[in-house]
Amino acid sequence: xxxxxxxxxxxxxxxxxxxxxxxxxxxxxxxxxxxxxxxxxxxxxxxxxxxxxxxxxxxxxxxxxxxxxxxxxxxxxxxxxxxxxxxxxxxxxxxxxxxxxxxxxxxxxxxxxxxxxxxxxxxxxxxxxxxxxxxxxxxxxxxxxxxxxxxxxxxxxxxxxxxxxxxxxxxxxxxxxxxxxxxxxxxxxxxxxxxxxxxxxxxxxxxxxxxxxxxxxxxxxxxxxxxxxxxxxxxxxxxxxxxxxxxxxxxxxxxxxxxxxxxxxxxxxxxxxxxxxxxxxxxxxxxxxxxxxxxxxxxxxxxxxxxxxxxxxxxxxxxxxxxxxxxxxxxxxxxxxxxxxxxxxxxxxxxxxxxxxxxxxxxxxxxx
Amino acid sequence: xxxxxxxxxxxxxxxxxxxxxxxxxxxxxxxxxxxxxxxxxxxxxxxxxxxxxxxxxxxxxxxxxxxxxxxxxxxxxxxxxxxxxxxxxxxxxxxxxxxxxxxxxxxxxxxxxxxxxxxxxxxxxxxxxxxxxxxxxxxxxxxxxxxxxxxxxxxxxxxxxxxxxxxxxxxxxxxxxxxxxxxxxxxxxxxxxxxxxxxxxxxxxxxxxxxxxxxxxxxxxxxxxxxxxxxxxxxxxxxxxxxxxxxxxxxxxxxxxxxxxxxxxxxxxxxxxxxxxxxxxxxxxxxxxxxxxxxxxxxxxxxxxxxxxxxxxxxxxxxxxxxxxxxxxxxxxxxxxxxxxxxxxxxxxxxxxxxxxxxxxxxxxxxx
Numbered sequence: 103x104x105x106x107x108x109x110x111x112x113x114x115x116x117x118x119x120x121x122x123x124x125x126x127x128x129x130x131x132x133x134x135x136x137x138x139x140x141x142x143x144x145x146x147x148x149x150x151x152x153x154x155x156x157x158x159x160x161x162x163x164x165x166x167x168x169x170x171x172x173x174x175x176x177x178x179x180x181x182x183x184x185x186x187x188x189x190x191x192x193x194x195x196x197x198x199x200x201x202x203x204x205x206x207x208x209x210x211x212x213x214x215x216x217x218x219x220x221x222x223x224x225x226x227x228x229x230x231x232x233x234x235x236x237x238x239x240x241x242x243x244x245x246x247x248x249x250x251x252x253x254x255x256x257x258x259x260x261x262x263x264x265x266x267x268x269x270x271x272x273x274x275x276x277x278x279x280x281x282x283x284x285x286x287x288x289x290x291x292x293x294x295x296x297x298x299x300x301x302x303x304x305x306x307x308x309x310x311x312x313x314x315x316x317x318x319x320x321x322x323x324x325x326x327x328x329x330x331x332x333x334x335x336x337x338x339x340x341x342x343x344x345x346x347x348x349x350x351x352x353x354x355x356x357x358x359x360x361x362x363x364x365x366x367x368x369x370x371x372x373x374x375x376x377x378x379x380x381x382x383x384x385x386x387x388x389x390x391x392x393x394x395x396x397x398x399x400x401x402x403x404x405x406x407x408x409x410x411x412x413x414x415x416x417x418x419x420x421x422x423x424x425x426x427x428x429x430x431x432x433x434x435x436x437x438x439x440x441x442x443x444x445x446x447x448x449x450x451x452x453x454x455x456x457x458x459x460x461x462x463x464x465x466x467x468x469x470x
Numbered sequence: 471x472x473x474x475x476x477x478x479x480x481x482x483x484x485x486x487x488x489x490x491x492x493x494x495x496x497x498x499x500x501x502x503x504x505x506x507x508x509x510x511x512x513x514x515x516x517x518x519x520x521x522x523x524x525x526x527x528x529x530x531x532x533x534x535x536x537x538x539x540x541x542x543x544x545x546x547x548x549x550x551x552x553x554x555x556x557x558x559x560x561x562x563x564x565x566x567x568x569x570x571x572x573x574x575x576x577x578x579x580x581x582x583x584x585x586x587x588x589x590x591x592x593x594x595x596x597x598x599x600x601x602x603x604x605x606x607x608x609x610x611x612x613x614x615x616x617x618x619x620x621x622x623x624x625x626x627x628x629x630x631x632x633x634x635x636x637x638x639x640x641x642x643x644x645x646x647x648x649x650x651x652x653x654x655x656x657x658x659x660x661x662x663x664x665x666x667x668x669x670x671x672x673x674x675x676x677x678x679x680x681x682x683x684x685x686x687x688x689x690x691x692x693x694x695x696x697x698x699x700x701x702x703x704x705x706x707x708x709x710x711x712x713x714x715x716x717x718x719x720x721x722x723x724x725x726x727x728x729x730x731x732x733x734x735x736x737x738x739x740x741x742x743x744x745x746x747x748x749x750x751x752x753x754x755x756x757x758x759x760x761x762x763x764x765x766x767x768x769x770x771x772x773x774x775x776x777x778x779x780x781x782x783x784x785x786x787x788x789x790x791x792x793x794x795x796x797x798x799x800x801x802x803x804x805x806x807x808x809x810x811x812x813x814x815x816x817x818x819x820x821x822x823x824x825x826x827x828x829x830x831x832x833x834x835x836x837x838x
Contacts, residue, residue, distance in 0.1 A: 103688070103712055112573065123541070141533075143532050147529055148528075160524045163702070163735065167702075172494065206476060346471050350480075354480065356562070358564075
């Protein structure tokens with residue numbers, strides 16, 4: 103048909119193939135009580151205080167959101183002891199990845215990433231015709247290889263994306279390694295630290311990166327309310343960066359990008375430390391339960407610092423996915439990350455983990 | 471500081487200067503009961519059925535949204551008698567403007583717009599370094615000048631943006647004029663029909679543009695739940711286009727761009743025709759009330775087909791804004807649209823309109 107030509111570099115983006123809503127899966131397979139451990143959501147749900155804040159907001163949804171996220175910005179600045187001007191809010195933290203690409207990347211520019219990792223770094227780069235340069239993680243524990251990352255940096259490199267804890271492996275970059283990387287990078291290369299899962303980290307050798315802000319490094323720290331805060335459905339995340347970088351990336355932000363319900367819920371969630379503690383405890387005990395259950399099946403997950411685990415099942419994960427789906431448990435296959443025999447699974451409640459382990463066992467038997 | 475260089479064409483985008491939340495204005499001026507008639511929101515609020523749908527969704531906000539807006543897509547396709555594949559959903563319809571720019575525009579490309587109109591067409595073009603070519607609307611009734619628009623089309627033109635009813639003037643493009651324009655345009659030029667206010671149109675000489683879809687024209691129709699549906703706070707709008715165009719612009723969409731609360735509320739709102747009828751009736755009677763009140767002050771608004779009006783006050787609208795703000799009524803100044811003595815005001819409930827007229831009168835007296 104007659105239409106403008108799409109920008110040719112967008113052909114590198116794989117079109118999103120939508121999954122079906124859980125309700126549709128239940129209908130199709132004649133199931134009830136399907137559980138989804140595929141998206142690293144918090145099985146405890148939103149904070150009860152956030153739930154109350156949402157209830158109070160419902161009848162005001164005809165009013166446009168505050169384009170400046172004024173109250174949330176104040177609350178976070180106070181909590182994290184930062185300047186309110188160092189924050190930028192996104193429709194999920196993935197939107198901020200696109201802002202970075204739109205503000206700084208040109209076609210042919212490069213971004214260093216790792217593999218396997220979260221797909222949105224590639225998406226953001228490809229969105230404007232830039233090219234991701236993925237560096238494999240090292241060994242069976244999927245550790246960062248900072249020398250290999252530095253070797254991929256050249257004159258075209260505009261940014262390095264570091265996801266820690268890393269999705270899908272759950273592995274983290276150590277303090278000394280991150281320091282080495284940050285200090286060796288050419289001074290105009292942006293360092294993006296995606297900390298979507300940082301609230302789950304127990305390892306004391308993890309760096310929140312706030313120090314780099316004060317030292318003048320071009321760092322953008324990304325955080326989200328989708329994970330431990332249990333607000334994935336509302337889409338809200340934020341970036342923390344020096345004010346000069348915030349000013350640049352704020353230019354490409356549409357004024358009402360963060361909805362009013364999300365702002366209200368996030369503001370309440372920031373004040374509910376108890377929910378964060380409960381969620382962290384749930385994951386810590388889930389990890390023990392899962393480790394034990396996997397060991398009984400002769401499996402061992404990659405050591406993680408997140409609310410999910412990555413495990414080599416020894417079978418084709420797409421077949422395993424189908425077997426588990428038929429039994430009402432949805433997990434994430436590893437093929438999309440380049441590891442076709444791995445699965446990525448979210449830690450759930452005790453009963454969810456139990457069901458997962460039973461269904462995994464039955465499915466592996468079926469496939470053997 | 472050390473940071474990557476921002477893409478130079480972004481300097482053409484005016485950084486967004488956030489307004490303060492109404493609560494902050496009330497605190498600052500020591501006011502209570504401030505009314506905002508500045509953003510073309512629906513004073514009747516969300517549909518009661520949508521409110522109920524939101525209540526039922528609150529405790530599921532830890533789950534990611536359906537990336538395909540499956541149920542809403544089905545409902546709209548059925549209601550509008552279109553193919554589900556002809557829809558694309560956005561975090562507000564303004565996000566779809568950015569998708570269009572990202573999919574089709576390159577630096578130096580051009581987009582024909584009108585002036586005054588909604589600022590987001592310019593924003594979307596500038597976001598990727600394209601250049602808006604605004605064509606003035608004609609005469610005191612701000613009518614479309616299709617010959618002048620066609621004269622701005624050249625080899626670099628990628629799209630024409632038509633907002634009808636037009637924001638901020640409320641004027642519409644007639645059926646014959648739109649037909650003439652669509653058929654005279656070079657065949658690869660995209661025609662974007664922004665119908666954010668179409669539910670308020672009473673003029674039978676208005677074209678919904680659906681016919682162009684079947685005739686193979688490269689049309690994108692934009693609609694929103696922010697206006698008559700009273701869901702501005704949740705951010706949800708949609709585009710309707712031929713499937714080939716949907717496929718292109720869907721490539722630049724992040725999968726979870728539309729939040730789950732918005733999808734639930736919009737789905738319910740689509741089924742509540744009574745709320746739409748009530749809202750339309752409120753505006754029709756508000757228009758009579760305002761026309762009469764303005765006439766008593768010697769003023770006359772531009773004839774409109776929307777839920778707002780644009781009126782020449784004969785005084786500096788920024789001074790008028792301040793006077794009205796002090797008295798607790800927020801309106802939109804015309805200077806941002808290039809008409810410094812005009813104001814744009816949303817039709818409200820009878821009591822809001824009464825208050826607006828009283829405050830306008832007192833403020834004009836103060837300024838005379």
